[in-house]
Amino acid sequence: MTTMSFAGHDIDHITESDVESLAQRLETDEYANPFDGLKDWHLLRAIAFQRPDMVESYLYLLDMETYDES
Numbered sequence: 001m002t003t004m005s006f007a008g009h010d011i012d013h014i015t016e017s018d019v020e021s022l023a024q025r026l027e028t029d030e031y032a033n034p035f036d037g038l039k040d041w042h043l044l045r046a047i048a049f050q051r052p053d054m055v056e057s058y059l060y061l062l063d064m065e066t067y068d069e070s
Helices: 006-012 017-030 034-050 051-062
Strands: none
Touching: 006 034, 006 051, 017 051, 034 051
């Protein structure tokens, strides 16, 4: 399975179909090694921070929780 690799400035050019493909790979979780899955997870997370509208449907894949550090 092939993972995506983007630099920070490339996130501006990601399309909805790119995000959908990324989410499908994360859902099937059939990576050759765990590091490829981690790369995709970090990419989806970076997209979520920079373009949250693109990943609204896939936030469950990020398992992000709010923490009270007080």
